[in-house]
Structures are given as C-alpha cells and as structure tokens.
Amino acid sequence: MRTDITKINEKTPHQELTEGLMIFAGGTSKLFRTGEWRTNTPVFHEEKCKQCLLCAPVCPDSSIPVKEGRRLAFDMDHCKGCGICANVCPFDAIEMKEGNL
Amino acid sequence: MAIKERMSGNEAVSYAIRQINPDVMPAFPITPSTEIPQIVSTYIANGEIDTEFIPVESEHSAMSATIGAEAAGARSLTATSSAGLALMWEELLLAASNRLPLALALVNRTLSGPININCDHSDGMGARDTGWIQIYAENNQEAYDNFLQAYPIAENPNVHLPIMICQDGFITSHAVENIELLEDETVREFVGEYQPEEYLLNPGKPIAVGPYSVSNYAMEGKKNQEIALENAKQVILDVAEKFRAVSGRGYGLFEEYKTEDAEYIMLMIGSAAGTAKQAVDDLRDQGKKVGVLKLRVFRPFPAKEIAEALRHAKAVAILDRCESYNGNGGPLGGEVSAALFRNKVMIEAVNYIYGLAGRDFTVSDACDIFGELEDMVQNGKEVEQYQYVRLRK
Amino acid sequence: MKNGIEIRWHGRGGQGAKTAALLLADVAFKTGQNVQGFPEYGPERMGAPITAYNRISADKIRVHSNIYHPDYVVVVDETLLDSVDVTAGLKKTGAIIVNTAKAKEEIAGRLNGYEGRVFTIDARKISMETLGKNFPNSPMLAATVAVSGVMPREKFITEMRASYEHKFAKKPEVIDGNMKALELAFDHLEKAIKSEKMSLTA
Numbered sequence: 075m076r077t078d079i080t081k082i083n084e085k086t087p088h089q090e091l092t093e094g095l096m097i098f099a100g101g102t103s104k105l106f107r108t109g110e111w112r113t114n115t116p117v118f119h120e121e122k123c124k125q126c127l128l129c130a131p132v133c134p135d136s137s138i139p140v141k142e143g144r145r146l147a148f149d150m151d152h153c154k155g156c157g158i159c160a161n162v163c164p165f166d167a168i169e170m171k172e173g174n175l
Numbered sequence: 176m177a178i179k180e181r182m183s184g185n186e187a188v189s190y191a192i193r194q195i196n197p198d199v200m201p202a203f204p205i206t207p208s209t210e211i212p213q214i215v216s217t218y219i220a221n222g223e224i225d226t227e228f229i230p231v232e233s234e235h236s237a238m239s240a241t242i243g244a245e246a247a248g249a250r251s252l253t254a255t256s257s258a259g260l261a262l263m264w265e266e267l268l269l270a271a272s273n274r275l276p277l278a279l280a281l282v283n284r285t286l287s288g289p290i291n292i293n294c295d296h297s298d299g300m301g302a303r304d305t306g307w308i309q310i311y312a313e314n315n316q317e318a319y320d321n322f323l324q325a326y327p328i329a330e331n332p333n334v335h336l337p338i339m340i341c342q343d344g345f346i347t348s349h350a351v352e353n354i355e356l357l358e359d360e361t362v363r364e365f366v367g368e369y370q371p372e373e374y375l376l377n378p379g380k381p382i383a384v385g386p387y388s389v390s391n392y393a394m395e396g397k398k399n400q401e402i403a404l405e406n407a408k409q410v411i412l413d414v415a416e417k418f419r420a421v422s423g424r425g426y427g428l429f430e431e432y433k434t435e436d437a438e439y440i441m442l443m444i445g446s447a448a449g450t451a452k453q454a455v456d457d458l459r460d461q462g463k464k465v466g467v468l469k470l471r472v473f474r475p476f477p478a479k480e481i482a483e484a485l486r487h488a489k490a491v492a493i494l495d496r497c498e499s500y501n502g503n504g505g506p507l508g509g510e511v512s513a514a515l516f517r518n519k520v521m522i523e524a525v526n527y528i529y530g531l532a533g534r535d536f537t538v539s540d541a542c543d544i545f546g547e548l549e550d551m552v553q554n555g556k557e558v559e560q561y562q563y564v565r566l567r568k
Numbered sequence: 569m570k571n572g573i574e575i576r577w578h579g580r581g582g583q584g585a586k587t588a589a590l591l592l593a594d595v596a597f598k599t600g601q602n603v604q605g606f607p608e609y610g611p612e613r614m615g616a617p618i619t620a621y622n623r624i625s626a627d628k629i630r631v632h633s634n635i636y637h638p639d640y641v642v643v644v645d646e647t648l649l650d651s652v653d654v655t656a657g658l659k660k661t662g663a664i665i666v667n668t669a670k671a672k673e674e675i676a677g678r679l680n681g682y683e684g685r686v687f688t689i690d691a692r693k694i695s696m697e698t699l700g701k702n703f704p705n706s707p708m709l710a711a712t713v714a715v716s717g718v719m720p721r722e723k724f725i726t727e728m729r730a731s732y733e734h735k736f737a738k739k740p741e742v743i744d745g746n747m748k749a750l751e752l753a754f755d756h757l758e759k760a761i762k763s764e765k766m767s768l769t770a
Contacts, residue, residue, distance in 0.1 A: 076380075088395035093335060094274035095388045095396040098373050100381030181597040207609075292609060314632070346632050350606035351593045353628075449630035533609075537633040 079105060104152075108135060112155035115175040116148055122167035129159040129168065177423070178356040184312070184347035187319035187354055188254075188280045188340070189214035193224055194362035195326065197278075198249035198369070201229035201240035203259065206292050207344040208282035211254040234259040238266035238279075245270070245277040246384045248374030250326065252277060256344055257284035260298045264305070270337040271306025272400060273385050276329035277337050279307075280322065283445070283496075284344040285532040293533020294344040296444060296496040299473075300506045306400055308338040308407050309474040311444045313430075316354050317471075318342040320424055323357070326366050327414045333406040339474075343446040345533070357422055365421050404475045411472055428477040430469040431484060433459065437466030439548040440485060442511060443494035444470045447529070447536045454541030465545050476510055482518035490523035490548040491515075494564075496530045504528075504561040523551060529564035540564055572602070572625025573716055574635045578654050579644035582614040584705040588644070589620035591709055591731070592718075596624045598727045599719045604629050617652050624718050640716050643667060644691075644708055649675070655682040665711050665757075667691040667704050672760075687715055687760055689753060698748040706746050707753035714757035721754055 077098040082091065092098060123145070130138040130145055137153035139146045160168040182190065185208070192200070192215050202212035218224050227249075231237045237253045244251040255263065260281060270277055285295040299309060308328065312318040321340045329338040342348055357365070373382050388396055408428065415426040432452050434440055441451050448469035458465045468484055468491075470477075485491050493512070495505025503509065508526030515524060527544060530536045544564070550556040575592070579585025586607040593605030604623040610616070621635045639662040643654050646668040655664060663685035666675050669692065676686045689711045691704035699706075713724050728750055732743045 084391040086395075088398045091392065091395050091399060093399070094272060094384070095386065095392060096273070096373070097383035097386055098380075102383075181593060181603060314630075343632075345606070345609050349609070350604055350632070351590055352604050353597060353602050446632040449632050453631050535633050537636065538631060 107151050109151045109153050112174045114155040114170050117169045117171050119167045122165045124165055128162045132158050132162050180354050180356050181351050182354055183349050183351050184315040184318045184342045185210035187315040188322050191319050191322040193218045194359050195366050196224040197226055197252050199227045199244035199251040201231050201237045202253045203231050203234050203237045205256050205259040207348045208254045208256040211280050234262040238263035241277050242270050245275040247376045248371050250369040254280035256282045257286055257298045267302055267305040274335040276335050278325045279339045281339050281341040282344045282348045283341055291532040294346050295531045299341050300497040308336055310340055310472055312342040313446055313448050314347050315352050324414045324418050328411050331410045334403055334410050336403050346446045361421055408475050428472040428480055432467040434466030436464055438464040438489045439545050440466050440468050440488045441492045442468040450538055451541040454538045478514035482514045482520045486520045488522055489552045492544045493526045495528050498528055525558055526561045527564050571627045573639040575622040575640045576635050576638040577620040577642045578648050579618055581616045581618050583644050585644045586620045588705045588709050589622050592622050595727045596718055599723055602629050642712050644704055649678045655679050660684045663715050665715055689756055694749050694752045699745040706749040710750040710753035711757050714754050
C-alpha cells in the first residue's frame with residue numbers, strides 16, 4: 075500500500091485516497107513543483123562566484139545543489155524566488171530579476 | 176478450560192491486559208480507573224509481562240504518548256476516567272483521524288462539576304463524536320470479555336480505529352463478582368500478534384502520519400474515517416462470533432432480554448441493565464410483557480438494528496446516564512429517537528435521565544418506569560417526555 | 569433476593585468494613601457461591617461513616633444497586649448507632665450484629681425499635697486478646713458468617729486459613745492470632761444463637 079502521490083490530485087474520489095490521509099512514501103516533496111509559485115527569479119553569474127557556499131545553506135527550499143565543494147545551477151523546479159541567496163552573496167554573483175523566468 | 180475466579184472490574188481489565196501483553200502503556204492515574212495502571216505496573220514489576228509503562232505527567236500526555244507509540248508500530252493502550260478523558264479530548268480525535276488502533280480502558284465517572292467521583296456516562300458520552308469505537312459493559316465479565324475483543328476489532332484492516340472499552344466506575348470497577356477467565360494461551364491465540372503493514376519505526380519504508388490536509392482533501396478523509404466506523408459494525412459481530420467459539424459467551428451490538436414479545440422495553444447502557452433485567456423478571460411473574468435492550472456498542476451506533484428491535488413494542492423508555500444540556504434530553508434519547516423516526520418506527524419513546532454522579536438505580540425504579548409506560552399507553556396518562564429518575568422534588 | 573442473602577456493613581473509614589465485605593465475598597466464592605462485595609464510595613476519610621455491601625446467592629447476581637432491604641446488618645463501630653440509621657430497611661426476619669462491649673439489651677434499645685434479632689460481640693476485646701491490636705475485622709467477619717449461616721463453620725475456617733496464609737505469607741506470625749480471633753468470635757456467636765433458641769423454646 076505504498077503511496078504514489080502522482081496518482082492523487084484534487085479530482086481523486088475519496089475511495090482512492092490513502093487511509094487517514096497518510097503518505098506511505100518518503101521524499102515526496104520533490105514531486106511538488108514549487109518553482110511554479112515564483113514571481114522573482116535568481117540569475118546566477120558564475121563568473122563572479124567565488125564558491126564561498128554562503129548561499130546554499132540559507133536556501134529554504136534546498137534549491138542550490140552542491141557537488142564536490144562547488145555549487146551548481148539553481149534547481150528551478152523548486153526555487154520560489156525568495157531572494158535570500160542574493161542577499162547573502164558577498165560578490166553580487168546572484169541577481170534577482172522580476173518575473174518567473 | 177474456563178478459570179472460575181472472583182475479581183473487581185478493574186482487576187478483570189488489568190488481567191486481560193496481562194494476558195494480551197501489549198507493547199506500550201502510558202498512563203496517568205485518576206479515580207476510579209487508577210487501579211488499572213497500578214495493577215498493570217505490578218505485573219510489569221513482577222516480570223509477568225514486558226509492556227513498556229510510561230509514567231506521564233497528565234492525561235494529555237498519556238494519550239499523546241499512546242498515539243506516538245501506536246504510530247511507531249507498537250500495540251498501545253491507556254486507561255482513564257472523567258476529567259482525564261476530557262483532558263485527552265484533542266488527542267482522541269487525532270487517534271481516530273490517524274486511524275490508529277489503540278485501546279483505552281475507560282472507567283466511567285461523571286465530569287465536574289459539581290466535583291464528584293462516582294459513576295455516570297458523561298465522560299464517555301462527551302467523547303461520542305471523536306471517531307472512537309465505544310463498547311460498554313454491564314459487569315466485570317463483560318469488561319474483561321470486551322477488552323479481549325478490543326484489538327481484534329480495532330486492528331482489523333477494514334477498521335483501523337481506536338477503541339474505548341467502558342465500564343461503570345465503582346459499580347463494576349470496584350465490585351468483586353464472579354467471573355470466568357480464559358487461559359493465557361487461549362487469549363494469546365485469540366488476540367494474536369500485532370503486525371501493522373505501515374508504521375513509523377520501519378527503516379526504509381518512511382511514512383508521514385497526520386500531514387496537513389487542505390480543504391480539497393480533508394472532507395474525503397473524514398468520509399473515509401466514517402466508512403471505517405461503519406465497517407466496525409460487522410467486524411465487531413465477526414470478532415464476537417470468534418470469541419463465542421473460544422469462550423462460550425456470545426455478544427452482539429446489543430443484548431435483547433425478553434424483548435421478543437415485549438410491549439414495553441427499557442433501553443439503556445451499562446451496569447443498570449442488570450438491575451433492569453431483575454425488574455423484568457419480577458414483572459414477568461406478574462404477567463407484564465416487558466424487556467430490556469442493553470446497548471453494548473454505542474459507536475458505531477446501530478440505529479437501524481435498534482429501530483427494528485423496537486418495531487413491535489408499544490413504548491420504549493430510553494435511559495440516559497448523562498445530561499446533554501440541550502434542553503431536549505440525553506444523547507441516547509436523541510439518537511434512538513432519530514433512529515426510530517428515520518426507520519418509520521412510530522412508537523412512544525420517553526427519555527429518562529438516571530444515575531447522574533452515582534445516584535443509585537434500583538429494581539423498583541425500573542418497575543416504576545415500566546409502570547409509567549403502561550399507564551401512558553393503556554390509560555392515556557400524560558407523561559413528561561424527558562424527565563429525571565429519583566430526583567427529589 | 570430470592571435465592572440468597574444481602575448484607576450491609578456499617579463502619580468508619582480505616583476500620584476495614586470494606587475489606588471485611590470483600591473477604592466475605594472471597595470466602596463465599598470459594599464455597600462455590602455467586603458473590604458481590606462492594607463499597608459505597610464518597611470522599612473517603614479516616615473515621616467517616618462508610619457503607620459496604622454483600623450479595624451472596626446460588627444464582628447469578630445481576631442487580632447493581634445498593635442494598636436497601638438487607639437480611640443482615642453488621643455494625644463494626646458502635647458509635648455509629650448515634651449518627652446512622654443502621655437498621656433502615658433491615659428485614660425483621662434478619663438480624664443485626666453490633667461490635668460493642670455493652671450488653672445486648674442496651675444496644676437493642678438504641679436500634680429505632682428494630683424487632684428482629686440482635687447480636688453483640690466485643691470484637692475489640694477478642695482482637696486485643698488474640699492480635700494485641702484493635703482489628704475488629706476478623707471477629708466481625710466470623711460473627712457474620714455464624715449469624716447468617718452462609719457457609720458451615722468448618723468450611724469457613726479452612727478457607728480463611730488458606731486465605732490468611734496467602735495474604736500474610738511474609739508475616740506468618742499473625743496467622744494464628746487471626747485464626748484464634750475467628751474461632752473465638754464463632755464460639756461467642758454460636759453460644760448466643762443457642763441461648764436465643766433456648767429462650768424461644770422456653
């Protein structure tokens with residue numbers, strides 16, 4: 075009875091919902107495209123980035139992936155455009171632009 | 176082989192708990208249920224069971240810890256009474272909506288105020304809309320038998336709901352009476368091991384219990400919970416049938432005592448039903464056609480079944496050991512009347528409030544009520560449709 | 569009750585009237601009877617008047633009310649006669665047993681005109697003699713069994729010994745004293761019953 079949340083939506087009849095509305099699965103938040111909610115978009119200027127990594131831990135949506143000590147491009151599926159990363163960047167390597175780009 | 180014993184209702188439930196050997200019991204003491212955690216912790220101290228007892232600082236914590244333990248995958252229970260159940264109120268609803276088959280031994284005591292320690296059903300009735308299964312007992316034997324049936328009912332995959340096993344405070348909880356017990360081995364086989372399919376402490380198979388539910392989902396979730404409670408009706412009967420096979424004692428949603436040809440029926444819950452049965456025997460000796468319908472399962476409420484059982488009576492006295500403060504009668508009075516109306520059983524139905532805060536209910540009280548029903552039907556006597564028994568006027 | 573007896577106990581919180589009622593239920597159960605033993609609870613305090621009840625029957629007991637028309641009343645503390653109507657509802661065909669050092673005639677005059685049989689027993693004296701302390705419980709229990717005849721003396725004594733041996737497994741020194749208290753109380757009541765019968769015949 076593992077839950078496939080891709081098969082549940084706001085049109086699902088009650089018979090097909092899970093018992094107690096519980097989620098019998100883990101990490102399901104990945105499947106929610108919260109990036110669709112974005113009204114401002116961070117733009118990454120890689121040439122200015124010193125890889126200080128101050129941005130990654132402050133992201134509330136874990137949308138700045140880090141691999142082998144270097145940050146990668148934004149995860150635009152989940153970034154809500156809050157701008158915290160741009161605020162903490164000492165090198166102006168992140169610029170906020172209006173709109174969901 | 177049945178074991179013939181004598182014990183109080185609290186001892187009987189504790190004995191059932193020992194035989195079941197559940198995993199976790201968080202509890203906070205309150206009269207008159209205190210003896211249950213007390214006796215169970217003695218069993219634990221003596222090494223007779225390996226239940227984890229959690230002494231908590233309130234009933235709010237007791238129910239929270241019971242929910243947590245059950246969600247984690249442990250067969251869990253607690254015991255309480257009166258204000259203790261009231262303090263659990265918020266968590267009672269969570270136990271049900273999260274579909275956790277935990278058990279609660281409720282020893283019915285009035286709710287304050289005025290502050291009083293004796294029996295009525297205001298605590299259990301106060302929790303009637305929390306989504307729990309509620310089963311009530313007439314005596315120590317039924318409290319024991321009902322507790323043994325609790326987990327097989329609650330843990331059934333079609334149900335998965337918490338269950339409250341209720342008995343009357345002091346009247347049965349502290350009265351020593353004869354009882355027949357099952358062998359430990361029989362109980363272990365009957366109740367079985369708890370093997371939940373999904374639970375929190377299950378490495379590699381994470382689950383989310385009680386996630387926020389937006390309006391687009393919450394109502395469907397509530398309907399599913401309601402269906403589970405309806406399913407419980409058949410499961411309760413199936414479990415009772417299996418229990419009869421091992422114990423020789425049969426149970427239904429309610430017990431009908433000499434109702435078959437009865438013109439006047441008294442409908443009630445709990446220990447007073449035994450007293451009313453004596454009144455029925457006494458009146459039958461005088462040629463009166465009277466009977467008792469003792470409701471065992473209050474939740475789910477067997478509305479249709481009750482209506483059918485009353486269809487051929489001339490009048491029913493619905494006895495509530497609880498005041499609803501709605502100006503219109505007690506909870507049982509309201510629900511039975513609705514059941515009669517919806518099933519088009521148009522008989523006289525008088526709602527009596529009795530036994531509040533330990534007020535005694537005697538054989539002669541029951542006889543008087545039967546007499547009043549008869550007087551109403553045969554002589555057209557005007558009878559107050561919602562009245563108190565044994566009230567000083 | 570048709571096939572059984574009903575007993576009401578009057579005592580004071582801490583004197584063991586409730587325990588006596590439960591012990592009586594216990595011993596009657598062991599002789600194969602259906603029993604009920606229950607206290608009436610209030611805000612229980614040491615010294616406050618309390619009531620406890622027994623039903624003993626060959627039939628299954630279903631009634632769960634208090635007892636208003638007892639066959640027997642047992643008064644564990646004589647001072648209750650001043651404040652509690654101990655003979656209320658007591659059947660004329662029954663009896664009352666009072667723990668007192670006073671003469672039966674004196675007690676009988678304080679029972680609101682009760683017309684049935686009256687028995688007295690100095691349970692305090694028996695307890696002091698056998699246990700060195702005032703535990704009126706055991707003698708009152710024996711007196712109740714003797715007067716009510718719920719079981720034969722032999723059977724009662726055997727069952728009580730087994731019960732004390734279990735209860736006082738860690739204090740075996742008190743078993744003999746308790747047994748002696750039961751025997752003395754039984755002797756006293758049997759004598760009283762006999763002399764009552766003789767005076768009736770005369």
